[in-house]
Amino acid sequence: MDENDDFVVQDFLPYLLNRAAEDSSLAFQTLYKGRYGMLRTEWRVLFHLGMYHRMTARDISTRAKIHKTKISRAVAKLSARRWVIRNRDEADRRSEHLELTPAGRSVYEDLREQAKIYDRRLTQEFSAGDVALLRRMLRQLASMETSVDPD
Amino acid sequence: MDENDDFVVQDFLPYLLNRAAEDSSLAFQTLYKGRYGMLRTEWRVLFHLGMYHRMTARDISTRAKIHKTKISRAVAKLSARRWVIRNRDEADRRSEHLELTPAGRSVYEDLREQAKIYDRRLTQEFSAGDVALLRRMLRQLASMETSVDPD
DNA sequence: CGGTAATAGTTGGTTTTGTAACTAACAAGG
């Protein structure tokens, strides 16, 4: 237990990441919460459907690494609000395909626009190169693929 | 709502930050949970006391941006385990000064060592310069001061 | 086929968090 070495827990990467994540998410959270009464998981499910147009709960679970129970409840709410439509797969009746309704899509479009603005505000104090590097490192830390694989 | 512009929500910084934070914290979380049955807030309180030796709940709240109810509960648990000692401030009997016991300090020392190792593992695939930049950017995004101000 | 295992999604019960109200102690102005 060497007391006088260089590592300080305040620089511990998971700590810094969590702090940055919490703080940077806060204002945007109040936006989708206040404007649409959505929870974070609902917003995440919504934007995945906005991007990929047609996914099963399992697809979202795999891609976004969200547990299936959270997705199940999020989809239930989104579907009750008629923002998402569920279509049972007739070839495999266990799973169902999810899609945004036009109403759901307009919510998505709105929040996507807001996210874009918000993202710019967060990154404006950094150089474009630094921001690009930051995103690359974050993706790698999250063991996400850098490339966007098609369906 | 321009569909074919460049912004994709998957690059949304709060999303990337949250994913990286969750994934990078996971293994370490199982460590302090499994080894000491601690929650994240308890670990955070512990390491703040490990660094600063003597703080009030409010000090921790301010510095770590943790809500006072969470700290209250964390301190209650840490104190029940005799890892933290509470000393009421006789000049202002509302607040109490918190310190690690020897047992608490040895838990801290152990976890700090583990954190150091874990941090190295997380960052080893990046260059030292990139990691330094990453930490700087994360601190800035969390609106934390870069300098460590003394008590 | 028939039985066991695996998968998609849901539900229930327990923890954990978040929010608001609370107690106790101090501060400040009349």
Next chain:
DNA sequence: CCTTGTTAGTTACAAAACCAACTATTACCG
């Protein structure tokens, strides 16, 4: 002093997350 306001910390109740067991359906394999 004594009312009003503020601060440190705790507690209670509601919302959300977590984990385990459950149903329904398909896959595998003797």
